[in-house]
Amino acid sequence: MTSALDVEETAGALDKYRRRAGGLILAGVVTLALAVGFWALLVDTVSSRTAAMPFVPGILLLGGGTGMWGLAWRMRRALGAGTWSVHPAVAIGHGRTATTVVLRSPDRSEAWPLTVIATRQRYELVRPGPDGVLWWCGDPRVGGVLAPPGGGELIWAKPVRGGHVRRRVVARAEAEGLMHRATPRQPGNRVPGPVPGPDQATDVDSVRGPEGVKGPEDVKGPEDVRGPEDVQGPEAVQGPEDVQGPEDVQGPEAVQDVARTEPSGPTYAELFEHARRQAGPRGGRAPRPERDAREVAWWRVRSLRRVAGVHRVVIALGFCAAVGAVALTGPPKEDALKLGAVGVLVLGALVYSCHRLLTVGRPAARAMVRALTGTVHVRRRYTLLYDPRGGAPVLVLFPMYDGWDAGPEAVLRLIPPGPPKQPRRGLPAKPAGTVELHGWRDFTVDGRPFVVAWIDGRPHWPAGPYQEADGPEFAALVDRLAPPLEAQAS
Numbered sequence: 001m002t003s004a005l006d007v008e009e010t011a012g013a014l015d016k017y018r019r020r021a022g023g024l025i026l027a028g029v030v031t032l033a034l035a036v037g038f039w040a041l042l043v044d045t046v047s048s049r050t051a052a053m054p055f056v057p058g059i060l061l062l063g064g065g066t067g068m069w070g071l072a073w074r075m076r077r078a079l080g081a082g083t084w085s086v087h088p089a090v091a092i093g094h095g096r097t098a099t100t101v102v103l104r105s106p107d108r109s110e111a112w113p114l115t116v117i118a119t120r121q122r123y124e125l126v127r128p129g130p131d132g133v134l135w136w137c138g139d140p141r142v143g144g145v146l147a148p149p150g151g152g153e154l155i156w157a158k159p160v161r162g163g164h165v166r167r168r169v170v171a172r173a174e175a176e177g178l179m180h181r182a183t184p185r186q187p188g189n190r191v192p193g194p195v196p197g198p199d200q201a202t203d204v205d206s207v208r209g210p211e212g213v214k215g216p217e218d219v220k221g222p223e224d225v226r227g228p229e230d231v232q233g234p235e236a237v238q239g240p241e242d243v244q245g246p247e248d249v250q251g252p253e254a255v256q257d258v259a260r261t262e263p264s265g266p267t268y269a270e271l272f273e274h275a276r277r278q279a280g281p282r283g284g285r286a287p288r289p290e291r292d293a294r295e296v297a298w299w300r301v302r303s304l305r306r307v308a309g310v311h312r313v314v315i316a317l318g319f320c321a322a323v324g325a326v327a328l329t330g331p332p333k334e335d336a337l338k339l340g341a342v343g344v345l346v347l348g349a350l351v352y353s354c355h356r357l358l359t360v361g362r363p364a365a366r367a368m369v370r371a372l373t374g375t376v377h378v379r380r381r382y383t384l385l386y387d388p389r390g391g392a393p394v395l396v397l398f399p400m401y402d403g404w405d406a407g408p409e410a411v412l413r414l415i416p417p418g419p420p421k422q423p424r425r426g427l428p429a430k431p432a433g434t435v436e437l438h439g440w441r442d443f444t445v446d447g448r449p450f451v452v453a454w455i456d457g458r459p460h461w462p463a464g465p466y467q468e469a470d471g472p473e474f475a476a477l478v479d480r481l482a483p484p485l486e487a488q489a490s
Helices: 008-042 048-052 055-081 120-126 163-175 268-278 302-308 310-328 333-372 472-481
Strands: 085-092 100-104 111-117 133-139 143-147 155-159 377-386 393-398 410-413 432-443 449-455 458-460 485-487
Touching: 008 055, 055 133, 055 143, 055 155, 085 163, 100 133, 100 163, 111 163, 120 155, 268 377, 268 432, 268 472, 302 310, 302 333, 310 333, 333 432, 333 449, 377 449, 393 432, 393 472, 410 472
Parallel strands: none
Antiparallel strands: 085 100, 085 133, 100 111, 111 155, 133 143, 143 155, 377 393, 377 432, 393 410, 432 449, 449 458
16 A cells, blocks of 8 residues: 555545535535526515525535535645554544544654544544544644544544643543553554354244345445434335345354354454443433333334434424414515525425335334344344444344354444434443344345344344345444454553
């Protein structure tokens, strides 16, 4: 690797960032052109302030796109001149409010406080997790590029200005143990991922769904996971109508007929320690009890209503009612155009929310209930880790009886059960334990089973299908969840 741009994910991310900047610039130009026409047509019939309103979004789009294009140019120059290095990292701040990241230098002699130049949503893509590391390319005295492990998301960062501020930020990072963390493995020294192998014998003889049963489609990972309002949950899940039946798909017993190979990746013991380090306070009081999804309709279960997006429909209905009430009061003539524009927007939001509820949310919720009420379930050990790209919870699953040296056989992404400010509330109390996986009836088009985790007497709804240890993508995910280490710092 002669430069960071030799990494395929990095080159693709930079190209995507530049295309996004170009799209914003084009959108700004088009909006300004339309605003000129709007102003010319209505300047004599409405107030000048109303006629000038369309110029505001055009200016904002053009300015944002131009700024992104400039950052893309600086990123390309930095990535082309250097290579990636991996550093222990600490985010300074509380929850999602941090915009300062502190990296430890490779020789452990100093800390580099950096200010992130990004929107809050993009910052969430690289926010280091509780066990986190970040990739860095650049000069900490001038600025450079931050990325999560893998180099797939790029954020520009510059040094924190002001000696007093720098000392205060570094002191907080040192108080969180940054200088004593283990040294992460550099990109060129990555250990191959775990070798998939069969599981121990279970009492499951055959797991095939009935003729014609269809399951939820695959979802994207929890890259924009933040609070439950923003987490990619069932809205990213295709409805059962888009998925083939499981007639030719093997169930969990399909991996039990071959002798297990000794894993070359992280073991249960290693990920258990990562899970203990990542475990933090759940925050707030325990979640309120809710109806058992096995006994009542899905829409009577509070968590499934949120998973399906019912609350979005209710919010959109409330806005529509408010706009209608204002319209009935007879607003001034000069405000009629504004009110009409707002009415179109909220009505569009209502239609979109209802469409998503009927085509995605409702089928996904019903598929979850179908999995939970199925007669087939298997037991696995788990470690609970958190994806640094958004903080979404992920269960890393292991065979029940293979000891501490067992390698992971699958992962299951979960939808954070708590509110936006406390997304971990309601997650399993222990960072590791035993889970029952219910389902094995519905499958995605690529053959991945859809299951629901049952831990401590309650279900934990999945954000995607059961993903087996089946290649480089799985190994990269495990390395991101629990970055491989070389040595313990003194």
